[in-house]
Amino acid sequence: MAFFWTYSGLKFGIKSVKFPKEKDFYDGFISSVSFDESKCLNSKNLKGSSEEYGEIKCLECELACPTKAINLNNLYKNLNSKEKIAEKTGGVIDANRCIFCGVCIDACSDIASAISYSKDFDFNIVSQPYADKRKVFKKSLFVKHIDTGSCGACESEINALNNPYYNMHRLGIFITPSPRFADVLLVTGTFTKRMSDIFFNVLDNIPRPRHVVLIGSCSLTGGVFERSEAGEDGFNAGLLNNTETKEGTDLNLSPLLDENVIALPHCPPNPFEILNVLLLIKNGDFK
Amino acid sequence: MAHKKFLGDYEFIWGPVRKGVSESILYEFLSSGEELHNLNITSGYKKRDANNILAEKGDLYEQVLVAERISGLHAFSASLSYCLSVENFFGFADKIHKNLQILRMFFAELERIRNHIENLSEIAESTYIQVPSALYSYYAEILKQLSLKFLNSRYLMGINTIGGIRKNLSLNDIESIFNSVKFIVNSVQEIIKKNMETKSHIDRLKTTGKIDMKMAKRFCAKGVVAKSSGINLDLRILRPYLLYGNIKLNSIVFNDGDAFSRYMVRIGEITQSLRVLDHCLGMLGKNGFGNASDYFVNQEDIDKLKDSERENNKKRHGFGYVESSEGSIFCYIKDFDGCVFKKINLRYPFVNNYKLFACGVKNTMMMDFNINETSYNFSVAAIDK
Numbered sequence: 037m038a039f040f041w042t043y044s045g046l047k048f049g050i051k052s053v054k055f056p057k058e059k060d061f062y063d064g065f066i067s068s069v070s071f072d073e074s075k076c077l078n079s080k081n082l083k084g085s086s087e088e089y090g091e092i093k094c095l096e097c098e099l100a101c102p103t104k105a106i107n108l109n110n111l112y113k114n115l116n117s118k119e120k121i122a123e124k125t126g127g128v129i130d131a132n133r134c135i136f137c138g139v140c141i142d143a144c145s146d147i148a149s150a151i152s153y154s155k156d157f158d159f160n161i162v163s164q165p166y167a168d169k170r171k172v173f174k175k176s177l178f179v180k181h182i183d184t185g186s187c188g189a190c191e192s193e194i195n196a197l198n199n200p201y202y203n204m205h206r207l208g209i210f211i212t213p214s215p216r217f218a219d220v221l222l223v224t225g226t227f228t229k230r231m232s233d234i235f236f237n238v239l240d241n242i243p244r245p246r247h248v249v250l251i252g253s254c255s256l257t258g259g260v261f262e263r264s265e266a267g268e269d270g271f272n273a274g275l276l277n278n279t280e281t282k283e284g285t286d287l288n289l290s291p292l293l294d295e296n297v298i299a300l301p302h303c304p305p306n307p308f309e310i311l312n313v314l315l316l317i318k319n320g321d322f323k
Numbered sequence: 324m325a326h327k328k329f330l331g332d333y334e335f336i337w338g339p340v341r342k343g344v345s346e347s348i349l350y351e352f353l354s355s356g357e358e359l360h361n362l363n364i365t366s367g368y369k370k371r372d373a374n375n376i377l378a379e380k381g382d383l384y385e386q387v388l389v390a391e392r393i394s395g396l397h398a399f400s401a402s403l404s405y406c407l408s409v410e411n412f413f414g415f416a417d418k419i420h421k422n423l424q425i426l427r428m429f430f431a432e433l434e435r436i437r438n439h440i441e442n443l444s445e446i447a448e449s450t451y452i453q454v455p456s457a458l459y460s461y462y463a464e465i466l467k468q469l470s471l472k473f474l475n476s477r478y479l480m481g482i483n484t485i486g487g488i489r490k491n492l493s494l495n496d497i498e499s500i501f502n503s504v505k506f507i508v509n510s511v512q513e514i515i516k517k518n519m520e521t522k523s524h525i526d527r528l529k530t531t532g533k534i535d536m537k538m539a540k541r542f543c544a545k546g547v548v549a550k551s552s553g554i555n556l557d558l559r560i561l562r563p564y565l566l567y568g569n570i571k572l573n574s575i576v577f578n579d580g581d582a583f584s585r586y587m588v589r590i591g592e593i594t595q596s597l598r599v600l601d602h603c604l605g606m607l608g609k610n611g612f613g614n615a616s617d618y619f620v621n622q623e624d625i626d627k628l629k630d631s632e633r634e635n636n637k638k639r640h641g642f643g644y645v646e647s648s649e650g651s652i653f654c655y656i657k658d659f660d661g662c663v664f665k666k667i668n669l670r671y672p673f674v675n676n677y678k679l680f681a682c683g684v685k686n687t688m689m690m691d692f693n694i695n696e697t698s699y700n701f702s703v704a705a706i707d708k
Contacts, residue, residue: 040517041454051461064472102385137388137481142489153475181344185369188704189395189478192441194344196467199460213342222344230368231339231347238340260389261371263379304395304478 052203056315061308066153068302069136071128075150078111097140097151103253103260105133106140132256132276135303172245173219176208177318180218182238185225185261189304190252194222196307209314215241220317222310226254226261227275239295247296247317250275251310253303260303331355339368346703352689359689364681366706373708377667383409383485386663390654391480393669394705396441399434399479400647401654401669403427406483407564408654409664412641413628415486420618422610423487424565429497429603430488431645432596434479436504437466438648439589439596440511442700446586447518449694450527455514462507469503486620494612501604508597515590528583532695534683535580542679545672546650547592548699551577551584558646570602582691582698592648629661636661649673649700671705 054060061067073079077094098106110128129140129151136153144151181194197204198211212218215238223235239248253259258273275292276299300313315321332355339347347368353361373393380386390405391398410416444459467477474482474490482488518524534544539552549556555574559567575591577584632639640657641664650672658665680699687695 041452041521044517045454045457048458062468062472064468066471066475102380102388135388136476138475138489139384139481182340183345183347183369183703185371185707186346186704187392187395187398188346188702189392189398189480191344191346192396192478196460196464199464200457201461201464211343225369226371228369228371230370234340234347234368260385260392261373261376263376303392303480306477 048200051200052206053201055202055308055311056207061155065155065306065308066136067156067306067309068131068154069129069134069138069141070152070154070156072150072152073111073128075148076111077148077150078108094147096143096147100139100143102137102139103133103135103257103262105130105135131301132299133253133259134301135253135259137303172320173318176210177220177314178210178212178218179220179222179314180212180215180238180242181222181224182231182235183225184223184231184235184255185228186252186254190224190254193304193307194224194251194310197311202307202311204311204314207311207315207318209311209318215239216243218242218246220247220249220314222249222251223255223275224251226258226273245296247298248292249298249300249310249313249317251300251305253301256299256301328353329355329360332360339365348701348703348706354689357689359684359687359692362681362684364677366677366703369704369707371708373669374667378663378665380663382662383664386667387483387485388481390667390669391483393708394671394702395478395480396438396702397434397647397649397652397671397705398476399430399482400645400652401671402480402483403431404643404645404652404654404669405656405667406485407643407645408641408656409485409643410641411643412639412656412659412664413625415625415628418624419487419620421566422607422612423615423618425603425606425610425612426488426492426497426615427483428565428567429500429600430474430479430482431647432599432603433466433470433500433504435648436508436593436596437463437470438700439593440466440507442589442697443511443515443586445697445700446528446582446694447524449697450524452518452521452524455518455521455524458514459511462511465507466504469500473500486625487618488615491614491616493614494607497604497607497612501600504600505597508593511593525583527691527694528586528698529579529581531582531691532680532683532687532698533579533581534679536578538683539580539679542682543675544679545675546647547585547588548672548676548679549650550575550588552580553578556651558644558651562644564644566606569606570599572599582694585698629659633661647672649702650676669708671702673701673703673705677701677706 078092092108098108106129141151196202221239221242250256254261254274256274256276262273298313300309332353334353336351338349349365351363352359377386377389387402387405391402393401440459441463444456444463447456447459470479471477473496482490534552536553539549539554553576555576557574560572560574575588577587636659643654645652653670655668656664676699684695
């Protein structure tokens with residue numbers, strides 16, 4: 037029977053994608069939610085307006101968004117300033133908060149169709165400003181995973197990287213059971229109180245240089261589990277709480293101040309997105 | 324309660340951060356090396372306080388989004404359970420068009436097939452036969468890609484809403500999904516057939532993690548675990564919801580209560596679910612289904628219901644249930660404040676099954692622990708909430 041399975045495996049053939057050599061995404065693949073400023077009904081009012089934030093007439097998408105990921109005030113800033121916020125955090129749609137529910141797309145579809153799912157290679161990845169940009173890993177990359185309160189979907193997507201379709205082993209990326217051998221820590225979940233000490237214990241055991249990848253909206257902002265009134269202890273709200281600044285939203289990285297942190301949004305992120313981040317770390321391609 | 328320790332027994336802990344990619348849960352073993360004498364399971368590491376978060380949401384659809392993200396692998400079943408309970412609360416269930424009910428059945432069965440195929444992959448991996456494990460996981464991946472293509476979610480999230488579904492699909496779309504699923508299930512059945520001839524696989528499953536009917540009843544076992552111990556607890560048959568009453572479903576029950584029986588229940592349910600999908604497609608064709616959007620419930624009708632009988636809102640309650648791939652998911656709701664329900668209790672089957680697992684695993688072989696655990700297919704997220 038052992039021979040049979042070897043033969044079956046060979047007969048089945050290579051089913052792996054050629055990514056990253058080719059962008060051979062499957063039919064229906066979605067990378068992000070895109071906002072078309074030119075189609076938005078508010079663009080005409082806001083462009084060149086002297087009033088602060090101008091007059092926003094249509095707020096359908098912003099009101100509909102269950103995770104408060106849409107901020108139309110950023111549209112005014114985008115239209116009237118040279119440097120676009122979109123380059124940093126997604127501008128009108130904050131990718132760190134977006135859970136891909138599509139409610140905004142439905143809300144806008146009968147009005148202006150300014151919001152749509154994007155099939156382009158646009159993964160909305162944000163790295164910490166002072167993240168290590170050198171190529172620090174020469175050959176293979178070993179990854180350790182920790183669940184700090186996820187729904188299980190992010191774990192399923194990371195596990196999917198082992199299946200023959202993505203086959204991350206062909207790219208020299210492996211999951212390791214021990215933090216001592218890890219180069220990257222993948223974090224999923226809302227960051228619960230009971231997991232916080234365990235998380236820092238695991239992190240301390242990973243030798244430097246190391247990267248921390250926060251996977252999914254839950255680990256960034258709490259996603260749908262974010263409380264309307266933040267808890268006293270600040271747990272269950274992800275590791276990157278957004279704080280408003282003059283430039284737009286900025287990342288509050290206090291618990292991970294000295295770490296190379298990469299934020300990978302969406303709920304859950306597609307295996308292609310996770311693979312892309314791991315490859316960027318491996319090749320030192322973060323810009 | 325402290326367990327009796329034999330001479331030569333030693334204790335060791337595993338978790339909450341375990342090998343590979345797994346959810347956080349703590350196992351404390353008492354073993355003599357070969358035999359596992361006791362197991363204590365500590366959950367609660369990833370408790371997100373979902374019940375209170377549900378109550379804090381601003382509208383009913385936000386509650387749907389949270390309900391489906393308590394356990395992402397059972398997103399459709401959980402959100403359907405919540406939606407059915409809300410529709411029950413408003414006395415709205417009969418007003419939902421039959422075609423939307425059929426579509427809900429269609430997606431629920433799609434989720435069941437995907438979860439069972441993924442579990443077959445994990446079971447094959449636990450018995451160290453890597454090729455079938457890879458083949459199963461490949462087909463599970465194709466199913467997820469199919470979901471993303473037609474429904475914009477790999478885990479069937481964001482489909483259910485109060486009064487039906489949100490995604491507009493045509494009959495051609497449903498036919499395309501069905502044909503792809505049929506091809507996948509046929510391919511999976513070919514692998515299963517060959518797997519049955521692989522002695523090293525089957526022998527490791529047989530007699531592993533055996534539980535008898537008496538013990539299963541004592542712990543109120545649910546879903547696959549109950550069915551593998553000779554208890555027919557399929558709510559689709561016993562208390563049909565949606566239009567399951569129109570389909571003749573056979574009970575898939577095995578009596579041995581071991582990992583092999585659980586494996587066989589999953590295999591049986593994959594075939595059964597494909598038959599349900601076929602039946603759903605046939606019913607949609609008969610009903611002259613065009614587009615799902617033709618049957619969507621008007622939001623104003625739901626808003627009217629919210630405003631009616633306000634004075635009785637405190638006294639009323641709603642109840643919904645769904646047979647997910649791992650067992651029944653119950654939802655009980657009450658205290659409607661005009662916008663959202665302030666008390667929501669979603670009960671997953673894992674709460675009962677994991678207690679049974681902790682008891683049933685005693686005096687089994689330590690080497691078979693992984694097989695035993697995989698055959699139960701827990702969602703720690705659902706236990707912790």
